Amino acid sequence: DAGVIQSPRHEVTEMGQEVTLRCKLISGHNSLFWYRQTMMRGLELLIYFNNNVPIDDSGMPEDRFSAKMPNASFSTLKIQPSEPRDSAVYFCASSAIPPFLNSNQPQHFGDGTRLSIL
Amino acid sequence: AQSVTQLDSQVPVFEEAPVELRCNYSSSVSVYLFWYVQYPNQGLQLLLKYLSGSTLVKGINGFEAEFNKSQTSFHLRKPSVHISDTAEYFCAVRTGGFKTIFGAGTRLFVKA
Numbered sequence: 001d002a003g004v005i006q007s008p009r010h011e012v013t014e015m016g017q018e019v020t021l022r023c024k025l026i027s028g029h030n031s032l033f034w035y036r037q038t039m040m041r042g043l044e045l046l047i048y049f050n051n052n053v054p055i056d057d058s059g060m061p062e063d064r065f066s067a068k069m070p071n072a073s074f075s076t077l078k079i080q081p082s083e084p085r086d087s088a089v090y091f092c093a094s095s096a097i098p099p100f101l102n103s104n105q106p107q108h109f110g111d112g113t114r115l116s117i118l
Numbered sequence: 119a120q121s122v123t124q125l126d127s128q129v130p131v132f133e134e135a136p137v138e139l140r141c142n143y144s145s146s147v148s149v150y151l152f153w154y155v156q157y158p159n160q161g162l163q164l165l166l167k168y169l170s171g172s173t174l175v176k177g178i179n180g181f182e183a184e185f186n187k188s189q190t191s192f193h194l195r196k197p198s199v200h201i202s203d204t205a206e207y208f209c210a211v212r213t214g215g216f217k218t219i220f221g222a223g224t225r226l227f228v229k230a
Contacts, residue, residue, distance in 0.1 A: 004161070031216060042222045043162075043208065055216055091161050097216060104150045104169045107218060109161030 002026070004094050006110035014118050018080040021113045023092035025073050032075050033107060034067055035091040043091075049075065050097055082117045089114050120145040122211050124221035132229050133201055139194040139224045141209030151192045152210040152218070153183055162208060168192060179203065204228045 005024040013019060025032055034046040047057040052069040060067070064083070069075045079086055093107035125140040143149060150169055154162040166177025173185040183194045192209060209221040 033218075043220045045217070045220075048216055050216055093161070104167070104212075106152055106164045106167055107162075109154075109163070111159070111161045114159075 004092060004108050004110035006090075006092055006113050008113060009111065010114045010116075012116045012118065013082060015083055016081045017117075018078065019082045019086075019115060019117075021077040021090050021092075021115070023075045023077070023110060025075070025092075025094040026108055027073065029094035029096050029108070030072065031095040031097040032069060033093045033095070034075070034077050035093065036088045037091060037112070038088045046077070084117045087115055087117050120149065120211050120213050120219055122209050122219050122221040124207075124209050124224050126224050127222065128225045128227065130227040130229060131199055134198050136197050137195065137199050137203075137226065139207050139209075139226065141192045141194065141221060143190050143192065143209075143211045145190070145211060145213050147213050150212045151183075151185060152212070153177065153181070153192070153194050154208045154210060154220075155179075156206045156208065156223075158205075165194070165207070199226070199228050201228050201230060 007022045031050045033048040036044045046059045047067045048055055049069050067077045089112045091109050091112045093109045095105050095107045121144045123142045131137045152167045153165040155165050156162045165181050166175050168175045168185045176182045181196050183192055185192050206223045206225050208223050210218050212218045
């Protein structure tokens with residue numbers, strides 16, 4: 001089975017531009033997590049969805065960041081306008097969470113998008 | 119609220135030597151515990167997980183971890199490391215629900 005697929009793998013753009021990162025979940029998974037990883041702050045959870053619904057977006061740094069799940073298998077993370085401090089590696093991860101919340105299922109990570117804002 | 123502390127940010131070790139990566143957690147309820155590994159330019163991969171039952175958990179690549187409830191620890195061990203084990207290792211905890219809390223990571227350097 002294919003794992004979590006992220007695109008693009010690398011993105012370099014100038015500040016002020018809109019950036020869209022994409023993620024395809026593993027088939028059958030119903031939870032989606034977006035993380036940001038930097039040397040200074042480590043791995044930060046930005047937002048997570050369950051069954052296409054955003055459950056907690058308290059980690060989203062600013063209104064410039066937005067995330068959507070237009071369907072059960074796909075998500076986008078958008079930054080508009082982008083700034084140099086947004087440079088990081090962005091990961092998405094998916095998991096199979098059963099209807100009851102007490103889940104022991106691990107998360108499966110994509111290979112990340114390395115974003116550089118000049 | 120739960121938290122995870124990885125006590126060492128970097129661990130250098132010679133090839134074929136044993137290694138222990140330390141992890142302590144804080145939670146007032148039962149937890150699920152995980153260790154993930156991240157190789158350069160890749161995402162995190164699950165090494166092993168503790169859900170319940172035996173406190174000694176075996177994972178992939180010869181790694182194992184021991185859950186110690188009284189010390190709230192979940193240390194990762196390998197009796198003999200290889201150069202290919204050089205990576206960053208993350209301890210993580212979940213108490214239920216959707217959210218997993220990750221530690222800051224421990225960078226393991228294996229030297230020839």
